[in-house]
Amino acid sequence: MSAEHRPLPGSDRRWGVWLVGARGSVATTAAVGSAAIPAGRATATGMVTGSAPFAQADLPSLGDVVLGGCDPSGTSLAKRAELLAQGGVFPLALSQALADDLQAIDRRVVPGIAADEAAQHPSAAVARIGDELERFATEHDLDDVVVVNVSSTEAPIADHPAHHDPEALLAAVARDSDVLPPSGLYALAAIRGGHAFVDFTPSSALTVPAILDLATGRVPVAGRDGKTGETLVKTALAPMFADRALHVHSWSGMNLLGGGDGQTLADPVTAASKVESKGDVLGDILGHRPEGPVRIDNVSDLGDWKTAWDLITFEGFLGTRMQMQFTWQGCDSTLAAPLVLDLARLVVAAGRAGRTGPQQWLGYFFKAPLGDGPRRLAEQFAELVDEVGGLAEDVAVGTNP
Amino acid sequence: MSAEHRPLPGSDRRWGVWLVGARGSVATTAAVGSAAIPAGRATATGMVTGSAPFAQADLPSLGDVVLGGCDPSGTSLAKRAELLAQGGVFPLALSQALADDLQAIDRRVVPGIAADEAAQHPSAAVARIGDELERFATEHDLDDVVVVNVSSTEAPIADHPAHHDPEALLAAVARDSDVLPPSGLYALAAIRGGHAFVDFTPSSALTVPAILDLATGRVPVAGRDGKTGETLVKTALAPMFADRALHVHSWSGMNLLGGGDGQTLADPVTAASKVESKGDVLGDILGHRPEGPVRIDNVSDLGDWKTAWDLITFEGFLGTRMQMQFTWQGCDSTLAAPLVLDLARLVVAAGRAGRTGPQQWLGYFFKAPLGDGPRRLAEQFAELVDEVGGLAEDVAVGTNP
């Protein structure tokens, strides 16, 4: 174990994380961790903000957090945790010991916005979610709330004029036009209520320029699509080829996974969102886009354990052709959940330091980061550490209005 | 192709590279490349100094270089090139087209120091190599010469008091004490003659503190052990695990290769040098040394094509165990040769800018870098780019005495 059993440090103001998809695998694992770590039942292994470079930053503590959110599923968090434990995601004994905590979170989960409601009555949906967020904050006396989307991947959306003008977007939603998918409506409700918003999925909310404009001056937003496996490795390895002047001709990837994610991504339309958000990173780092497919396929037997295989062909000195392969066998929920907690802490800290709009410096966590920051993993990490240092200073000197 | 066919830019002073092991695979491939690139027969793919970040640095040009060196082998460079081409290292047509250039280099290759000469008559050996270097520089009117060791790996040496005192070392060699292996004697001859020295092998020359002391104030030295395969990937990947707070429990590696290197490393004693220089890097980056063997085995059928397989087991959030594997199928000579040319250019430029002693900022190129610079690949590259910028400035403002 690389860290001691203790709550992660941070200022002692109470804060909340409101999860869209609060009974999914990632949310359930995050819930187990958020209860286990302050209770001394687990360490912060896998949490970036639990490591040395963040020790001096006054990030909000897991000991002060309250989890809530929405999910259409009727399966309780305790039941979901049991299923995940049976799939090897974490020890069964851990989730059993935390049964009361999970039940408490469960009581703070509401149904959320259905797809047809988003299409037909978006105005009412945004208002209702706004009320839910308000009640969540008030009831639990929370100084800050961050909304984090960890629900299933949505299909890509078509461009619309209202996406490019904040006023037009608000007006369109007000007259119940079908211009935003559910993720966009959650983002709108969060921003209007003064709550930060994080999109941990490849959904479209933060691809809408008007939503980013609305956030600017109000709340920080961060996204898109948590970087937990194949793309993480790509952004660590591609700079090696680029800097050594080894010319990558092809980079092909096959991603096999089961669980809910595997089923969702077996649908070619939603898979398109995912594949798209995975694809650009190589072009950005290498300076050219190598050929080669990126496949995502559902293998239910794998459950939450994603196996990715990548084949890279490259050319070196005097035209010699060489190859590299890697296989990544990771547990998706276990890789994603700590990043959700990291992002929640960081975005709340950013809000406290007065930051608003797209937080480009959080690109380290995402497959398709907002803004035009670095795509190389090491540079993203350096930028993250730098900015977190800056946040603490800004708070200290009263930059935060 | 990522680069145009043209000589790499650089100031037009004539310079020389004197290769210890001048008829080995790496030297032969470097020779082919050094002739092919200025002739427009190959691009600089695989040469770090041929890429964009180095375009403004006034590095010595391949168009002005003269190659020479020593090797006990009687096989001509042209014959070696033919054998390498048959093994797929570069096109046969290329080496055939450059036959005259290779023959010219061949005429500048002398036998070098034998192991028993190093043990029994080190004083004479150093003097003779000094003379050879002098003649090489004079005959070809070279402003600068760099000696690069690309010979077979030597066995590790035992510590000796004379290794810690420059005067004592010179005195011991003068009285023909057996205190240095051949690599050390080459380094001594180079430094005495005012020539830079690069150890591209895991041999011991630059592990001797007195040799580093002798270089300081006289010439730049750089080493040790070119980073071309498994260790290159390790230094790219290990930071990913460290920064994500994923605890690496084991990292095991199997390296299979043929060729001369495979045969040399099949000897457990010399393999020890290699395995040792590969091993420390993980401990430095991860903050702990994961368990797991590093094996190097000779498979003659693979020839110059090294295949490395690594298995990494790691722990994430809530104790979940995960794995990553990679297979690296690279051509050793083709990966090493451009780095030899890179290092020669950079060390000569460093000498012109007045730098002497261990050049820690060249750690990017080595498995076991001199000094306590960064071990993470991305940080090493950033330091390299920074320093190369500094060299140019130092030359411009006349720092160079």
Next chain:
Amino acid sequence: MSAEHRPLPGSDRRWGVWLVGARGSVATTAAVGSAAIPAGRATATGMVTGSAPFAQADLPSLGDVVLGGCDPSGTSLAKRAELLAQGGVFPLALSQALADDLQAIDRRVVPGIAADEAAQHPSAAVARIGDELERFATEHDLDDVVVVNVSSTEAPIADHPAHHDPEALLAAVARDSDVLPPSGLYALAAIRGGHAFVDFTPSSALTVPAILDLATGRVPVAGRDGKTGETLVKTALAPMFADRALHVHSWSGMNLLGGGDGQTLADPVTAASKVESKGDVLGDILGHRPEGPVRIDNVSDLGDWKTAWDLITFEGFLGTRMQMQFTWQGCDSTLAAPLVLDLARLVVAAGRAGRTGPQQWLGYFFKAPLGDGPRRLAEQFAELVDEVGGLAEDVAVGTNP
């Protein structure tokens, strides 16, 4: 080298192989081999019929074979061979030394049936091909001719009543109904002319029951789809799991290849033929069909070098889950070409022994074998060796009318 340089033994009657797709990669490689082996320039490595168990069978000799065929491409065999050699399929020197032989074969290649001709004038197409075969046999004084289809994969065809009745099929073709793809018309022309037919592709000719009926009593036919890579390994490995009572839950495969085949299979419709013919084998051997995708993707950089990665998840004693992965890096043409020569020899021998109709015992060579013979590789090989012994006996005792 596992075999001496000499023509493969066999009776000395002259025979011919007429290749559909005679200038493709497989045909070109087969042509090079068919010339190189009798000339003592290559051994029979990779040819099944060149190994010990076939030494006593009196198979037709490569020294007596004449190659011809059809192909729409205007690129000469010598040029194709040069391109393949540059891609590493065989040594350039070999194809250069055989330039005259390749040119001679090239002169025996005619254009063949175009897709629209097959759809609009099938009757004339069959007649013309029949004439070509006749001329090929007569001009070169061939006792036996076998037609082998090694052209690009066709899309699957829809069922038609005429496919189930030989008379109806002949009548439909006679009145120019579009009931057969080109592969079917070649099969028809071969059978009518008294020539054996082998389908080495996943095309549809031998899925038409009426064609099998027409062959019965006339000529031997064999197919479908040469087993050269991933499926070969599957039929070797799957019995291991089945016999050990290890329950295979999933078997996923990703096939990456370039070359003409890669381009053809990038089209989802023709890929369907290929994926279909690869898929059934596991169900047959395991007794259930495990989940998991089979993907075929075009990566032009790989050229003829197919890389397949398979992930197998299985359950053992007391429910424990385990995994196996393999990567196959094979040169498709080099694996297929010797099997084409094997099949040609075996089918001609079968014809000489009086065998007609579907030759189920050749299932060893195919992904989707005709008939309901064994699917396990070892059983297929045992059946092959048995039957070849039988052929020789049948000839000896005069079974052949």
Next chain:
Amino acid sequence: MSAEHRPLPGSDRRWGVWLVGARGSVATTAAVGSAAIPAGRATATGMVTGSAPFAQADLPSLGDVVLGGCDPSGTSLAKRAELLAQGGVFPLALSQALADDLQAIDRRVVPGIAADEAAQHPSAAVARIGDELERFATEHDLDDVVVVNVSSTEAPIADHPAHHDPEALLAAVARDSDVLPPSGLYALAAIRGGHAFVDFTPSSALTVPAILDLATGRVPVAGRDGKTGETLVKTALAPMFADRALHVHSWSGMNLLGGGDGQTLADPVTAASKVESKGDVLGDILGHRPEGPVRIDNVSDLGDWKTAWDLITFEGFLGTRMQMQFTWQGCDSTLAAPLVLDLARLVVAAGRAGRTGPQQWLGYFFKAPLGDGPRRLAEQFAELVDEVGGLAEDVAVGTNP
């Protein structure tokens, strides 16, 4: 699940398995399975004799078996089972539900022969083990007892004249000469007492010709070294290369494992036994011995989960070089334990059918099978199925005296 929950069929005579190493991982897993299957708590997945081809053989039933044995370890079976369950070898709930059964077996475990006892007092050791076996059979009213060695691998032994003469061997042991390692003494005690003996390890007992001679006419013996992972795959794959006339140049393997086996094999001397028993199989199948190392290394983090990586380089038609790699991630105990139960059933059935001496037809189960039977996996399986059919007939017609 591939089989229903029910005791495996078989005649209802009570029988015993006496395990040397009765508290090791393999024995513990076998114990859990032997209790779980008759109780309907697990299926026979992974047991060869539980599959269809053995359904008609009247093998002794797991419902009638009694387990006992010897082990120096003081850790109880229940505790060992708990540790294995925590390592993921089987569900914890399963071992907990069977606690009483495990405790009952535990009471039948005695200390066994220590290494120095084997060296100094072999005569007394054999006598004591003989008495233990006698008591085991009598107390539990067992018609048949089979001794199965699943203890740690012993170092190879030096040849001795007494190994080649049964009388001399018995005399040497009688006068307390140090001629046999513990495995040999167990074999001697078993044979003298009229009990079958199986060596599931690479130890030396059954390499001693005099021991095989002593068994002949008395009891069946089978061995050596259960084939559970890399070698299993080798014997499935190597015939594919051989029959396709693809010339294997190198076959290299790296085996990483933890647990007790990993520790034992980290010792180069005992590893030698293991590597030796793994090595010959390729030469037998391919007709030549390809180059390439076989490495076994201890990685404690892997526990019982062995990861093997193999690289195969081979040559095909016209000299083209190709490669195959595989990674096997198996749980050693879970792969070995069902084979121990299979072998116990089969050897007892062989004894009932009157078979004595080395049982070559059980080669399917072993890395280094006794006798000169087939080494190809498919042929071994065919021989196994054949012989089991023969056993049943022999019993039916009263061959058994």
